[in-house]
Amino acid sequence: MNQDELKDAVAAAAIDEVRPHLHRDTVLGIGTGSTANRFIDRLAELRHDFAGAVASSEASAERLRTHGIEVFELNSVGTVPFYIDGADEVNAHLHMIKGGGAALTREKVVAACAERFVCIADATKRVERLGAFPLPVEVIPMARSYVARELVKLGADPVYREGVVTDNGNQIIDCYDFMIDDPQAMEARINAIVGVVTNGLFAARGADVLLLGTAQGVERLSPA
Numbered sequence: 001m002n003q004d005e006l007k008d009a010v011a012a013a014a015i016d017e018v019r020p021h022l023h024r025d026t027v028l029g030i031g032t033g034s035t036a037n038r039f040i041d042r043l044a045e046l047r048h049d050f051a052g053a054v055a056s057s058e059a060s061a062e063r064l065r066t067h068g069i070e071v072f073e074l075n076s077v078g079t080v081p082f083y084i085d086g087a088d089e090v091n092a093h094l095h096m097i098k099g100g101g102a103a104l105t106r107e108k109v110v111a112a113c114a115e116r117f118v119c120i121a122d123a124t125k126r127v128e129r130l131g132a133f134p135l136p137v138e139v140i141p142m143a144r145s146y147v148a149r150e151l152v153k154l155g156a157d158p159v160y161r162e163g164v165v166t167d168n169g170n171q172i173i174d175c176y177d178f179m180i181d182d183p184q185a186m187e188a189r190i191n192a193i194v195g196v197v198t199n200g201l202f203a204a205r206g207a208d209v210l211l212l213g214t215a216q217g218v219e220r221l222s223p224a
């Protein structure tokens with residue numbers, strides 16, 4: 001199976017994961033990216049079985065609405081039973097790097113409001129150690145150079161993602177050459193830099209279950 005087929009397989013598995021829990025009041029938390037898009041497309045068939053969704057990006061909100069799925073403001077919903085999203089990297093503890101599509105901050109907020117985080121990913125995303133994928137950091141624009149200098153002190157090679165403006169009106173710095181031994185400590189350390197909105201390490205709040213698409217089928221994994 002190619003990578004697209006593996007993404008389709010995990011999207012289908014995520015539908016099976018949430019379908020038994022849907023009722024007419026259910027609001028789902030929905031992620032961003034090519035894997036989450038496949039889940040959204042499959043969710044369209046079930047749109048009469050639940051109330052709607054909270055989206056982690058304008059792009060996902062638009063896609064949900066296109067399928068006739070109502071999109072709610074997070075502030076009017078509170079908690080959601082599930083957050084379903086992809087990842088750029090995921091380790092055995094189900095800590096992740098996210099934000100390749102610049103949606104990390106809203107993703108982290110919706111994930112924080114979720115009872116269960118269901119990560120959907122193809123096997124290329126599974127790593128032993130996080131960091132081969134450049135770690136995204138969302139910064140307020142006037143703090144970009146200062147934050148970059150602080151990231152160098154932490155051992156990263158920061159590169160401004162030119163031309164990208166997040167849904168929150170901010171900018172992204174990608175941290176290259178930055179292998180991460182302790183994701184929880186590094187997540188907190190980067191977030192403590194003045195001017196950082198958040199970073200793409202999802203370790204304090206990792207996933208609760210990983211649906212991993214492999215050539216042998218979809219594996220359902222819990223945190224080690």
Ligand SMILES: O=C[C@H](O)[C@H](O)[C@H](O)COP(=O)(O)O
Nearest residue numbers: 033034035086099100101103
């Ligand atoms: O900002 C983007 C998100 O964190 C995505 O979930 C992540 O980049 C994975 O995207 P994809 O499913 O397209 O590989």
